[in-house]
Amino acid sequence: MKMKRNIFKLILLTTIISFSSCETLDLDQTENPSTLNQSFLDPIYTFNYVQLQLPVFVNSANAFTQRVTRQMAMTGGNTYDNSFEPVNFDRNWSQAYNMLNAIKLMEPRAIQDQRYFELGASKIIRCYVLMTLVDMYGDIPYTEALLGNDNITPKFDSGASVYAAILAELDQAMIVIKNPEDRLGDVRQDLYYDEDANKWVTLAKTLKLKMYITGRLAGSEFGVNDVAGAVTSILDGGDYIDTEAEDFGFRYGNSRFTPNTRHPLYNDQYEAGGGAYIANYYMWAMSSEKGFSPVYGNSLPSGTNDPRLHYYFYKQNPDPSDFNTNTFILPGRARPSHYNDPQYASEYVAGVLTPYVVSNWTNTSAAVPADGFWGRDHGDNAGIPQDNDKRTVGGIYPIGGQGFINPGTVQTGGTRGLLGAGIMPMLLTSWVHFLKAEAILELSVAGDARAEFLSGINTSIEKVTNFGKDQESYPTLTQNQQSNIAANKIAYPAFMLTKFDAATGDDRLEIVMKEYYLAAWGNGIETYNNYRRTGFPSNFQPTLQQASGAFYYRALYSASTVNNNPNTPANDRTRRVFWDKANITLH
């Protein structure tokens, strides 16, 4: 009996021990077995992350800047009060700082592994991101940023001080990337400059040039007392973006799924549902504003035209006048009277008023014109008519879409055009020409503004008209189309030169900035900076509703910083960034 009892006790004990063995008693399990340990932060792959996040960041900046500068239609609200909220900027703000944090955390390992190329290039990207943040938001966290637990409420540094720091960082980055101890020859992926450190240095210098000119009215505030001198020294050095191979842009792929590598606007407009509207003003500025003849479908009209027109836009429907009966924004809504105000009218052709509803409906008569591009007016937040397959969408450049083919729907699940293999332009040769022209006109830097203006237009046209030609799905242009484009490559710059020559004073700068505006299609950051710095283009289409409230002199701080960091300055959209000294009233 006693023995049996002991056996039972023994069995009980062994059962307990076997079941509740170490497995359930192990208390040191603080690391997630399904994520990589910090020691795996390999600079090669972190650089990949940084390279891929950059266009994502620019795209979220575009969501705001392209809309306030009438590249894309602002449809989120009918006034500036209700078009954007802080929460709309959450992604942009977090994408930027997540990227900056990755660059910061990769540095020690990069130095240890002698990955100077990745580190240097990342640092140059960091500078681009920082300057964009200052340009958009003004004051931003810099000295106390990226400290994690050590400071969860970083203070905001003045935009000017950050600008000054970026200049120093760019100098340092140029040294890092050229560090002779770099482990050259190892596998690395450079999605921008094909492992050419010199081109990154060229970019860094051009970024400095861009900053000088952007901040030209407040040079002393960021330590550049002689802006003209600073610009001149870069120009004299000759190492700035002046060939297409040096263009700073991200090249998208054409894979639709797993992964989706296409241009974001292609993703938006070429799947289903219609996608975002292009601003009527932008399409008008490319065509009707200059008095060019109407265009039916996607064919090219005879006579002078902007040769980029059908590379930029693609009409799904040839004739917007045939569907006004089935939409509810047109009938019974008269053209607002302030749209007839001459201050918004064409800079080039007298009597051509700002468009309404379609890109070429420029007069006050009731009938919708047959030809033109179907976009949206500034601040048109009306309900969405059944126009998915009627809206004008982006064309070949820069989104890798459709061009020249006869009208037809692109709501086909991403099967049209260059399949989204576009680019995200960030700093192009043509823009540099316009920047130079501005420096010559405004800073009295030595040079020929007229020649830079012409080069700007020509380089832009060349880039656009040759874009994507190597791709399989590139459309076959008819003989007619080819000769038309060839003719317009001559006629259009000539037309613009006559306008340039005829203009004087500020008008000359406006003509330059307007062409810069048209060459910047796909990038709102440049046009937003330019508009605030120079006030041009001055004839932007006003909001449909006349009382639109004050313009966005800066972007709103994201809800994530407003809500979580008491140091965030008040969200006052009329407070100008430090370099916005011209004090121009914008609309």
Place this chain on the structure above:
Amino acid sequence: MRSKFKWIFTLLLALSMQFSFAQEKTVSGVVSDETGPLPGANVVVKGTKRGTQTDVDGKYTIQAKAGEVLLFSFIGLADASQNVGSSNTVNMLMKAGGGIDLNEVVVTSQGIKKEKKALGYAVATIKSEDFASKPSTDVGRALTGKAPGVNIQQTSGLSGSGTNIIIRGYASITGSNQPLFVVDGIPFNADTNQDGNFLEGSTNASSRFLDLDPNSIESISILKGLSATTLYGSAGRSGVILITTKSGNTKDINKKMQVNYSQSLYMTEISDLPDYQNRYGNGFDNNYTTAFSNWGPEFGTRGTQGIGADGTVPHWYAYLANDFPQFAGKTVPYQSHDNVKPFFSTGTVSTTSVNIGGRSENTSYNVGVGHTRDAGFIEHNTYQRLNLSTGGSTKLSNGLTLSASMQYVRTDKTAPPTAAGFGSNAIAPSVFSNILYTPRSFDLFGVPYENADHQSVNYRLDIPNPRWTLKNAGDDEGVRRFFGNFTASYELNSWSNVSYRLALDNYTQTKKYYINKGNRQPFDEEGYLRTTVRENNIYDHTLSYNFDTKIDKNSNWNIDGTIGFNPRQESQNLTYLFSNVQFVYGFLEHQNFEFHDGFSARENTNTVGLYGSTTIGFKKYIFLNLQGRNDWYSSLQKDYRGLFYPSASLSFVPTDAFESIKGNAINYLKLRLGYGSSAGFPDAYKTIIGLDSNTKVFLTQEGDVVNTIAPSNELGNANLKPELVKEVEFGVEGKFFNNRIGLDLSIYSKISTDLIVERELDPSTGYDFTTDNVAQVSNKGIELGLNMSVIRTKTDGLTWDITANFTKNKNIVDKLGLGSVKTLGIAGFTNLGNFAAEGRPYGIIMGSSIKRDANGNYVVGADGNYLVNTDLTEIGDPNADWRSTLINEISYKNITFGFQFEYQKGGDIYSTTAAALLSRGLTEDTAYDRSGTVVLPGVNQNGTINTTQIGYTQYGFNNSGFFINEQAIYDATNLRLREISLSYSLPKKFLEKTPFGNISMSIVGQNLWFKAFNFPTHLNFDPEVMSLGVGNGQGFDYLTGPTAKRYGFNFNLTF
């Protein structure tokens, strides 16, 4: 010495420790009521597994010992008890009437059974009649309104949808506030596993207590306060729902085999539809267009406003000439159609349950089978469950008792996708988002919903046809679950034992979310399939030493208690695979899709607990209970890993202490006071955050694959420590006026400190969010339960009992601890959701509001509409002021009629159902004459009174919540008839000659009527929905699914 031990043993049994021993005698007797002997009455020796049933002559024999208590019970009669004395005969005359058994034994934490009067805290006990054989196949939902302090809310009326249970308010801000389920001693995973977020409609995911068959449950105890739950450790800090199944409960089974059979059949329908108006049709600004809205011309209009001279409009599919050449150029009359109601149908819910139990000498057993088939109120919404359970217990002669219970569950659910909707097409497939706002003039059921290629067609292609979605998309779920426990206990001596229990709960849940190709929406158009497999495991070991003894010679003092060691491991593996671009339409396997991607994750947390509890009783009228537990948690850094939390409670029964006060007026009185505390641990792996690594993030035009590694946007917090919750509660229980009135009152105050919060960070820190101990939340409340025997006649058996429950809880965020940051998102969007704000009620709704001037006037913009203030403003408080339940039960002979009303006072809800129907001009509420203009009350921006006229379309479209969140907020005060039932049980006499012990049947209806007083009348909206799903979000309706009503009958048989 020897005899003293025996004597202690007797008392030990009286206190219901599960021991038994030899040396019993045979007791026999006759059980009868006023009408004569009772066959089939239960006779049980209290606190033992010994029990029997009377024979046809009302006779019984049972083994019992002097000093033991015999319990007699019979349906419809009051339970009775009698001590076994020296005599071997105990006869019992049983009396009619229910009422609470004063010596009620309840199951408390760690399965310890105690006399209710010894408890210093509130325990709600729910009898099986209240949840078995009910229309709700979800045991959680069946408890709605039954216990004060327990707030149970469904996420929607879909079959198999989740259920949110909150006991005594939300104590944690971003952690879980759902109670712990313990089934037969097994910590039971009751998670609601959602794939994706609420926007995709993951909120219809089932809560895993759905795997329990209510018919197989013997009883449920709800431990509400922390002084009751301390022994469960941190897992029990939001309350514990203790479930004893029939297979886990082997004490009350009679010697002979007993079979319980029940069958029920219920119908389920949508609780109500809006009253649609039939005056105006599709269009905008009084013009006919195929807009989303219903602001078109009046029906009967001819030759104007877009209507043809013959009163027709172009056929809705005329624009789809390629798909439907037959409609090209055709017209249709402009008239209203019944286009929403046919979308809904009547589902059937049938449940069959068989339970067999019995015992021989020292061994008892129980076997059960349950099957439920529940079809919801729309097509493609079904829920099926099979439960197989078994349990048994045997006591060996050497003092070792072995018992086990196990259950296998198989559940399968199908449901349509229910992404959140805002009154226009949802961002993900959704049925409800797109059906309710169908324009009146569109004949949804008179035209095809797909073309020859199975692509969705609708009056406009940017809204997928809801009929197409219903046929082609789904969010299905299947669970295979095994749970069980194995217990061995060994008597060390007559007053103590040691026991070991291994409990395990293992399930695999597979989910399948899919849409066939052809809905014509971006990306979904090509078809999508996502499958997830979750394996969830709990291993729980408990080694305990239990004792119960007198400590003085006069037996005035008694001490009992337990010391336990309780390691628990919880682990989860998740595998996720998704595919897109479907090859062959309708074939839903991954190999039929072109692209695949996936990931997997695993998680393991160990919690080791050491606990002790002791109750010291004096003369059985004053009891002091002391408890404490220390938990160590594996996912915190060493210094912060452990936390000790004590609790103490006192129970005093004046009616036993001072016999003089006991009389007809006061039959029983008990006062209790309790203090409890508990810990809350963070989710796994919050102190160290790993890297984000991703493969094939990009593919260059040259075909190079780009992989990335980057730091996470989540910041680890090595200093994270457990949160601490403390609670004080005071209570009174009493029976008055010949037991006619029963009272159970609790007042509590609960404070949670160092609350673990997932806080957003300013991304400029480098990170978007982290986990931190910062906030403090308090809950103060009153729970009142009242029973009244209004009529209790002896002659004809007419009784009328009323039970009233009242709950008021004040849930305040005392401190946020985020410096100058005054709000913290809890659930929903960052610009519209539930927030914690210092000094404000928990989970206030914040969003955009109408702009006000300095004097508080609404500001109207130049277009005549209100301006929006996009700064986050408090626009509602989702917490109800109070809730109450009124249950009536009227019995006459064998017929019982019952009904339960529930009333919720206050509590706001943001409703896109309301916003969509009103903004789109669909319900009778918008059938006003739309020809004129309206001027909104308010001031212009320059301060003058607004005089700008706007059309009715503008008025309705812009001011019903589409643009300003504040305008979609409604007070959710509501009254509902939760349940109404009529049941009949066959008189015993009729059954004497049959093999049946009991036959009963009932007709039950649930949620047959409700009224939300402050919603526009014709919406008929039931605010009892939670579009943010199970969790801490409340007060949001995003068109994710209306509620249901259910009615039907059930039939029970025992033989």
